[in-house]
Amino acid sequence: MKTHQQILEKAQRLKQLAERGVGGEKTNAKAAYSRYKKRYRLTDAELGEAEPTEHTFTCAAHQTVLFRQIVYHVTGSDALKTGKKPCTVVAICTNAQAEEISQKFAHYWHILEQEHHLLTVAFINANNLFNAKPVSAQGYTGAAPMPTQQPEAAPQEQPPAPTPDEIAKAQLNQYKITRYAQLIMPTPYLTMLEQSN
Secondary structure, eight states: OOHHHHHHHHHHHHHHHHHHHHHHHHHHHHHHHHHHHHTTTTTTHHHTSOOOEEEEEOOOOOHHHHHHHHHHHHHOOOOOEEETTEEEEEEEHHHHHHHHHHHHHHHHHHHHHHHHHHHHHHHHHHHTOOOSSSOTTOOSSSOOOOOOSSSOOOOOOOOOOOHHHHHHHHHHHHHHHHHHHHSSSOOOOOHHHHOHH
């Protein structure tokens, strides 16, 4: 089933063909455009929103690669330009596409940040940058040594047991860390003396 945006975009293509076509093609496109508008009860206001215009998006400099890729994914063409101060991405798209670009970017950037955290943990483990034991997905530091005598702590409520979904997510994250670590080529640290030799 077509989405409303897909219907608007097809109507816009028919409209452009009706305006720019020649001969019989133009006549047929006009008739098809008129029928299409009636079939889906499209208004001129709706079709105006489907007209591609220049949109300017703002993002951080390190986000532009993903942002431009999402612009290409949604519109089928690359961004017009990327500004530096502040960092902006300019694209030709409809209002609905602009909203889709913003929403998809927010979604995929969040996922990318999570993957970056796991990659960082894997990098630390692959390069042996820990003290006591390898790093878990929860944090970057090694385990602190246990004191010889611990003061008696006041009884505390036990945290709730993890749900099956939380357990599955933790297992998946640990698997990803292991796989990332296997793909990372450890880079030995050389002191200044070793580098000069």
